[in-house]
Amino acid sequence: MDFQHSPRSLELQERVRQFMRAHVEPVEELYYEQVKPEAARYKTPPVLQDLKKMAREQGLWNLFLSGEHGPGLTNLEYAPVKEIMGRILWAPEVFNCSAPDVGNMEVLATYGTKAQQERWLKPLLDGRIRSGFSMTEPQVASSDATNIQCAITRDGNDYVINGRKWFTSGAMNEDCEILIVMGKTAPDDPDRHRQQSMILVPRNTPGVHVVRDMLTYGYDDAPSGHPEIVYDNVRVPVENILLGEGRGFEIAQGRLGPGRIHHCMRLIGCAQRALELMCRRAVSRVAFGKPLAEQGSVREDIAHSFCEIAQARLLTLQAADKMDREGNKAARDLIAAAKIVVPGMAARVIDRAIQIHGAAGVSQDTFLARAYVYARFIRIGDGPDQVHLAAVGKELIKRGGVMG
Ligand SMILES: Cc1cc2nc3c(=O)[nH]c(=O)nc-3n(C[C@H](O)[C@H](O)[C@H](O)COP(=O)(O)OP(=O)(O)OC[C@H]3O[C@@H](n4cnc5c(N)ncnc54)[C@H](O)[C@@H]3O)c2cc1C
Incomplete structure (x- = not known):
């Protein structure tokens, strides 16, 4: 068993540590100040925009991704780098390594079609937009995904989505443009694990209603938020399904x-x-x-x-x-x-x-x-x-x- 990190991981740890010390730590509080005014509450604060640009220019970007989009770190190499980012709660986004975008980018990279990747993965990798993952529902025990009630119904060349979700992290942010929604396309399928599907819903689609932001111990987690969202006859083209019906x-x-x-x-x-x-x-x-x-x-x-x-x-x-x-x-x-x-x-x-x-x-x-x-x-x-x-x-x- 080797307890030494690889040279590549050590180098990135040092660069991220230096970046955090020089640029992120001094503005930790300024970030919260900039999202305090009501009008700026769910806007990406200027200080974060500047830091993202700087991190990207320095190649400290998408560090979680291997292949053509990132430096190709293994999970073992990435863990200590992410630990350093984790010292400041909002810092992972500086490096385009924040939840829920990382998970959503991985979903699009792994399961998305070329067209879905072009339309949504690319701007996410560039850090130009943000995303949400909409699975949990207030009315059912959502830790058991088979309970999900949201309906995704085929209608001609569209799917129509009806349901109520909450704690869709990130979806209050004005840069959040795409939601991955989990619902049921086959609620009567005897195989309970084939009933669900995931579908891409642009946040500005008619019928997507943000009802309220949910608080955690009184915090609203601005500028990301964890809103409750009603999907009321939301219509998206069939091409928006991820991987296929029943694969959610x-x-x-x-x-x-x-x-x-x-x-x-x-x-x-x-x-x-x-x-x-x-x-x-x-x-x-x-x-x-x-x-x-x-x-x-x-x-x-x-x-x-x-x-x-x-x-x-x-x-x-x-x-x-x-x-x-x-x-x-x-x-x-x-x-x-x-x-x-x-x-x-x-x-x-x-x-x-x-x-x-x-x-x-x-x-x-x-x-x-x-x-x-x-x-x-x-x-x-x-x-x-x-x-x-x-x-x-x-x-x-x-x-x-x-x-x-
Ligand atoms: C701040 C925050 C952000 C979140 N972000 C997202 C998000 O971006 N997208 C999203 O879809 N969801 C999100 N969630 C929701 C989260 O994933 C769910 O709350 C979680 O899966 C649990 O579902 P539930 O709240 O319906 O609890 P339930 O499923 O009702 O479970 C309640 C409790 O029941 C108990 N329980 C459950 N199963 C068992 C068992 N097998 N044995 C014994 N006890 C059990 C546990 O104590 C559990 O806490 C977020 C939640 C929070 C608080």
């Missing part, structure tokens, strides 16, 4: 694997930053006659945090390595294991950092409150903990407790 479940499985591991990589970056903040805080405050750093419980919190981050990082790298060697499907259970471990770990570490910062920890003066919300919601988003636990438990029982 298959695409969802393919999409969620990389998406999940990317969230893990980012969250490790958040947790690592929280740990560093904890250490700084410990030496800068005195309570009851001695620095916090000399309190046993503070040292324990810091030590526990280091241990938990290191464990979670290794599991994530193991999953990434298996994806590279054997494919996303073979790595499914290790990805699920990382998805169980990492968000919980990050929420615990960030919570300890919040505690040591006292009132400042829950305020707007550190990144901790927002980071906590992110870690907490990822325990639900892209599959709740319990769903992954059930899958991993089942597999382990089948294999007598051994998983490699």
Whole structure:
């Protein structure tokens, strides 16, 4: 087992680290300031536009993609790079590496027709537009995709879409031009995994109604948002179907694997930053006659945090390595294991950092409150903990407790 990153990964880590220090860290708060005015709430802030241009010029762009569109990093090589981006919640978009666009680009690259790629993948790869992934519905338990109710009905040369979705991340943003919508084309098919399809819906299609933005712990996550959307007799041409009728479940499985591991990589970056903040805080405050750093419980919190981050990082790298060697499907259970471990770990570490910062920890003066919300919601988003636990438990029982 080689614990050294490849020269290519090390070089990109250093370049992204330098870029973050020089250009992103100094404007972390300015980003939030620029989206504060009501009129600018869901517009891409100028500071982000400038950074995207700069990152692209420096070749720090689409780093997640292999082949002609990106530098061709493996998942194992990309993981530490993404961890560095993850230290600032909005930074992945600077490098065109943000959710949900990454997953949507991968769907279009893997399953899209040439025409679909030309129309939607190209501008996404260029960072000119953004996208949404519309699967979850308020009225059914959407962690079980077979419950999805949204109807996609063939009518001549069109499909007509009727349904209600929520938490379609990114769809409040004015640059979001395309939505990948999951619905049912064959609700009566006895094979419950062949009932669903995915279809491309331009956001400006008549009948696409954004009802409201959903908040997470009171945050609206502007300028991206997570809106509730009603699709009311939305008509798109048949060419907009992805891969074909009945293939939606298959695409969802393919999409969620990389998406999940990317969230893990980012969250490790958040947790690592929280740990560093904890250490700084410990030496800068005195309570009851001695620095916090000399309190046993503070040292324990810091030590526990280091241990938990290191464990979670290794599991994530193991999953990434298996994806590279054997494919996303073979790595499914290790990805699920990382998805169980990492968000919980990050929420615990960030919570300890919040505690040591006292009132400042829950305020707007550190990144901790927002980071906590992110870690907490990822325990639900892209599959709740319990769903992954059930899958991993089942597999382990089948294999007598051994998983490699
Ligand atoms: C901030 C945020 C952003 C999101 N972005 C998107 C997005 O861009 N696109 C999108 O389509 N969706 C998105 N989601 C939705 C997310 O993927 C769903 O919330 C998730 O899949 C769970 O579905 P649900 O909310 O319907 O919960 P349900 O399916 O109703 O599950 C509720 C709870 O039931 C329990 N449960 C479920 N299954 C089991 C089981 N097998 N065993 C034991 N307990 C179980 C779990 O505790 C689970 O949390 C987002 C969610 C959030 C919070």
